[in-house]
Amino acid sequence: MRKFVGSGALALVVLASTALSAMAQDTLKIGYVDPLSGGGAAAGQIGMNQLNYIAEAVNAKGGVLGKQVEIIPYDNKLDPQVSLVQIQKAVDQGVRIVIQGNGSSVAAAVSDFVTKFNSRNPGKEVVHINHAAIDPSLTNDKCSYWHFAFDANVNIKVEAMTNFMKANEAIKKVYLINQDYSFGHSVAEAAAAKLSGEGSSIEVVGKEFVPLQKVTDFSPYIAKIRASGADSVFTANWGNDLQLLIKAAGDAGLDINWYTFYAGLAGTPTAIKQAGLEDKVFQITEGVNNLDYMPMQEEVKAYMAKYPDAPIYYPRLFNAMGMVFDAIEEAGSDDPVKFVPKLEGMKYMNFIDGKEGFMRADDHQYFQTMYISGLGALGPNQPFEEENTGWGWKVAATIPVDDTIVSTTCEMERP
Amino acid sequence: MLEIVFISTLNGVLYGMLLFLMASGLTVIFSMMGVLNFAHASFYMLGAFFGFEISRHVGFWPGLVIAPVLVGLIGMAVERYGLRQVHRHGHVAELLFTFGLTFIIQEVVQMVWGKLAVDYKVPPALDFPAFTLFATEYPAFKIFMLAISIAIFAVLLLIVKRTRVGLVVQAALSHPDMVGMLGHNVGRVFMLVFGVGAGLAAVAGVIAGPALVTQANMAAALGPILFVIVVVGGLGSLSGAFVASLLIGLIQTFAVAVNVSLADILGDTQMAETLSVWFSDIWSVTVAQIAPILPYLLLVLILIFRPRGLMGNRES
Numbered sequence: 001m002r003k004f005v006g007s008g009a010l011a012l013v014v015l016a017s018t019a020l021s022a023m024a025q026d027t028l029k030i031g032y033v034d035p036l037s038g039g040g041a042a043a044g045q046i047g048m049n050q051l052n053y054i055a056e057a058v059n060a061k062g063g064v065l066g067k068q069v070e071i072i073p074y075d076n077k078l079d080p081q082v083s084l085v086q087i088q089k090a091v092d093q094g095v096r097i098v099i100q101g102n103g104s105s106v107a108a109a110v111s112d113f114v115t116k117f118n119s120r121n122p123g124k125e126v127v128h129i130n131h132a133a134i135d136p137s138l139t140n141d142k143c144s145y146w147h148f149a150f151d152a153n154v155n156i157k158v159e160a161m162t163n164f165m166k167a168n169e170a171i172k173k174v175y176l177i178n179q180d181y182s183f184g185h186s187v188a189e190a191a192a193a194k195l196s197g198e199g200s201s202i203e204v205v206g207k208e209f210v211p212l213q214k215v216t217d218f219s220p221y222i223a224k225i226r227a228s229g230a231d232s233v234f235t236a237n238w239g240n241d242l243q244l245l246i247k248a249a250g251d252a253g254l255d256i257n258w259y260t261f262y263a264g265l266a267g268t269p270t271a272i273k274q275a276g277l278e279d280k281v282f283q284i285t286e287g288v289n290n291l292d293y294m295p296m297q298e299e300v301k302a303y304m305a306k307y308p309d310a311p312i313y314y315p316r317l318f319n320a321m322g323m324v325f326d327a328i329e330e331a332g333s334d335d336p337v338k339f340v341p342k343l344e345g346m347k348y349m350n351f352i353d354g355k356e357g358f359m360r361a362d363d364h365q366y367f368q369t370m371y372i373s374g375l376g377a378l379g380p381n382q383p384f385e386e387e388n389t390g391w392g393w394k395v396a397a398t399i400p401v402d403d404t405i406v407s408t409t410c411e412m413e414r415p
Numbered sequence: 416m417l418e419i420v421f422i423s424t425l426n427g428v429l430y431g432m433l434l435f436l437m438a439s440g441l442t443v444i445f446s447m448m449g450v451l452n453f454a455h456a457s458f459y460m461l462g463a464f465f466g467f468e469i470s471r472h473v474g475f476w477p478g479l480v481i482a483p484v485l486v487g488l489i490g491m492a493v494e495r496y497g498l499r500q501v502h503r504h505g506h507v508a509e510l511l512f513t514f515g516l517t518f519i520i521q522e523v524v525q526m527v528w529g530k531l532a533v534d535y536k537v538p539p540a541l542d543f544p545a546f547t548l549f550a551t552e553y554p555a556f557k558i559f560m561l562a563i564s565i566a567i568f569a570v571l572l573l574i575v576k577r578t579r580v581g582l583v584v585q586a587a588l589s590h591p592d593m594v595g596m597l598g599h600n601v602g603r604v605f606m607l608v609f610g611v612g613a614g615l616a617a618v619a620g621v622i623a624g625p626a627l628v629t630q631a632n633m634a635a636a637l638g639p640i641l642f643v644i645v646v647v648g649g650l651g652s653l654s655g656a657f658v659a660s661l662l663i664g665l666i667q668t669f670a671v672a673v674n675v676s677l678a679d680i681l682g683d684t685q686m687a688e689t690l691s692v693w694f695s696d697i698w699s700v701t702v703a704q705i706a707p708i709l710p711y712l713l714l715v716l717i718l719i720f721r722p723r724g725l726m727g728n729r730e731s
Contacts, residue, residue, distance in 0.1 A: 011706070039632045042530040042531050208703065210707075213636070216637060216708075219426045219429070220426050221671060222551075223422045223423065223426060246655050247627075251554045252551045266530075266531050267628060267630060274625075326502070
């Protein structure tokens with residue numbers, strides 16, 4: 001009995017001391033709500049690694065406003081409903097900055113939830129940092145004051161990619177294959193309109209939609225693409241749907257060019273290498289690690305010493321975090337009500353190339369220099385390979401920030 | 416037109432045989448033990464990762480032998496120390512047990528190999544186009560896959576139908592007590608069957624790994640379609656599974672080639688206008704768009720109209 005009382009007292013002391021230290025150590029809590037299990041786990045994990053790296057770096061320098069940054073993961077299983085539950089949990093734990101990105105349907109639900117939550121809970125406002133969802137409605141008809149998009153949206157990417165394709169006179173026939181949900185449809189519509197628009201000699205020879213992450217055998221689709229006589233494919237497919245598609249093309253010996261959004265996403269460079277499609281697969285992103293910008297390259301090397309499996313895939317997470325931290329410092333407060341106005345219109349030196357981008361106040365869309373790059377054997381001055389394939393991204397075109405600006409229909413309600 | 420028919424048939428057969436390769440182990444376990452093994456796709460995934468790990472060190476061919484043996488041993492352990500204890504609580508308990516197992520295996524695979532895809536390559540000896548048909552190349556590896564599937568089908572069929580082992584195994588399912596009385600160790604028979612089933616899944620994994628993408632969610636992606644094959648083929652029928660695999664491979668492949676929607680079929684008639692309002696959601700959806708869902712439609716129809724499956728010889 002005495003032993004029991006003793007250990008009980010000890011437990012109480014331990015409990016009290018941890019509670020005290022938790023109170024004393026006032027941290028800046030950032031909730032990361034993305035898939036950490038299931039089909040999207042790979043992408044979610046890479047984002048998590050990068051956020052942890054960023055937090056460690058800023059903490060080593062003394063944190064933000066003297067507070068240590070703490071990244072708290074919440075697994076949303078790529079499901080809108082689960083995300084809302086997780087955000088509620090995050091809010092209950094004191095999180096007021098939510099980072100989410102994978103899946104436009106998830107982002108739409110999160111943005112909507114956050115906007116409603118903020119109007120009902122004054123004094124507890126939450127801000128939604130979107131690092132990957134690019135459905136244009138998020139910054140157009142469904143825009144929100146509490147939502148910030150750090151990746152270029154579909155309209156920006158399609159515009160840049162189709163201009164790049166139109167400039168290439170070898171491209172005559174383009175096949176569109178996209179995933180059968182709102183995001184894939186918005187890409188296909190925008191691309192078809194741009195490619196076969198006025199003054200273009202390009203013909204769209206096919207417009208295919210595949211069920212999201214349900215197809216195992218893409219060889220019938222490859223047969224269709226071949227039968228259409230296409231010399232190029234434009235696709236915003238991601239994950240398995242892109243990897244299997246490209247592998248099936250390699251198997252069938254289909255020798256055409258691929259213009260994509262997500263060829264850099266986890267696992268896809270490996271599939272491209274296995275398919276043997278050297279310098280035939282292009283992607284549009286806000287930059288690649290092989291850009292000739294030394295401060296970034298040093299940072300990527302330091303990152304890879306910690307996480308050797310995959311190089312940095314989300315440079316925009318560095319931009320997003322850097323800008324949020326700057327805004328907090330500028331406002332002198334980590335209360336979203338106070339620092340969100342500082343984010344609006346903020347100019348920022350991009351992590352990946354050192355060039356200036358800006359957060360447009362009208363729709364909270366970040367504009368930055370965009371790059372089209374192709375995957376192939378590394379040349380001189382290209383230090384970074386992808387996924388131990390020996391191949392890396394090399395820049396094929398640079399789109400200056402002024403050429404990426406598209407109009408918006410956003411009519412933002414400001415508090 | 417001829418080109419599309421030809422190529423679709425070939426693609427359908429190749430895909431169907433890959434499906435059979437995966438479903439054969441499941442149907443062996445299902446027909447002989449009456450256990451619908453939810454973890455089957457997980458054994459398939461284990462086979463792929465083991466095959467990858469072994470081929471990285473000693474080459475693809477040893478992997479093709481060693482990985483299935485290892486997974487078979489794991490399967491036997493699962494039967495002996497897990498499933499057998501659960502068995503006495505009935506089928507639901509068995510289902511839930513194997514269902515839980517899928518999550519455990521998935522977590523373990525993620526812990527060991529991570530969440531990213533691994534670089535599992537086609538062996539150099541088979542990395543060349545076997546033949547070209549209408550400008551489409553067919554890789555030798557796919558033909559190899561086809562050959563293995565047919566060989567496995569033949570061997571399994573022979574064992575079940577023509578050998579004493581097959582006889583004992585079949586008898587052990589329907590009359591375990593009688594078989595036990597005759598001096599056979601029923602427990603061991605079940606353990607071996609389960610091991611063989613898991614091993615077959617692993618063979619499929621070792622072979623499909625390089626052809627598809629080897630990553631921690633590959634089991635979840637393929638699991639459901641395997642059950643469709645086993646149910647459509649019919650309980651207790653290996654030939655049924657073979658036919659069902661081919662059927663599903665062909666249906667999916669041909670469906671992709673068909674770009675027809677309701678709107679195209681009914682045209683611009685008066686009736687079409689009324690109907691298009693009613694069916695506005697599916698009006699312009701093409702057959703190609705729903706191709707991967709067709710097998711599940713087939714599953715539903717089979718369950719309604721012919722519950723014992725195409726070639727099943729038992730009711731339940």
